[in-house]
Amino acid sequence: MKSGSVILAKIQQADGRLKARPTIVLNTMSPFSDLLVCAIISKLRHKCPGFDEMIDLEDDDYVHSGLKVASLIRLGMIATIPKSIVLGKLGQISESRLQRLRKKLSFRIKLEQETSY
Numbered sequence: 001m002k003s004g005s006v007i008l009a010k011i012q013q014a015d016g017r018l019k020a021r022p023t024i025v026l027n028t029m030s031p032f033s034d035l036l037v038c039a040i041i042s043k044l045r046h047k048c049p050g051f052d053e054m055i056d057l058e059d060d061d062y063v064h065s066g067l068k069v070a071s072l073i074r075l076g077m078i079a080t081i082p083k084s085i086v087l088g089k090l091g092q093i094s095e096s097r098l099q100r101l102r103k104k105l106s107f108r109i110k111l112e113q114e115t116s117y
Contacts, residue, residue, distance in 0.1 A: 004098040006065050008087040011079045039077035066091025
């Protein structure tokens with residue numbers, strides 16, 4: 001799976017259960033080529049302003065994403081998963097969206113690090 005792929009994978013939820021949901025591959029992690037992913041949900045009301053990102057029907061990359069409805073990319077719901085639990089590939093997001101998501105996540109991590117000292 002390459003970065004930017006929209007995949008279906010079972011990831012752990014806040015209550016500990018595993019749930020099959022669409023996710024976006026943000027990066028491949030060494031040394032075992034595990035996938036760093038973030039969840040995609042359809043409950044738009046859970047948006048964290050300035051962090052999460054909508055993927056809407058009018059977006060250029062929506063058609064190629066493989067999603068069935070307007071969705072919310074939850075950067076706060078990240079996981080590292082082995083490729084073996086990927087249930088399938090749904091589509092792909094644009095390179096520009098992938099870079100924007102990585103930048104937001106990186107900025108948030110850096111900000112949290114700076115404010116924790």
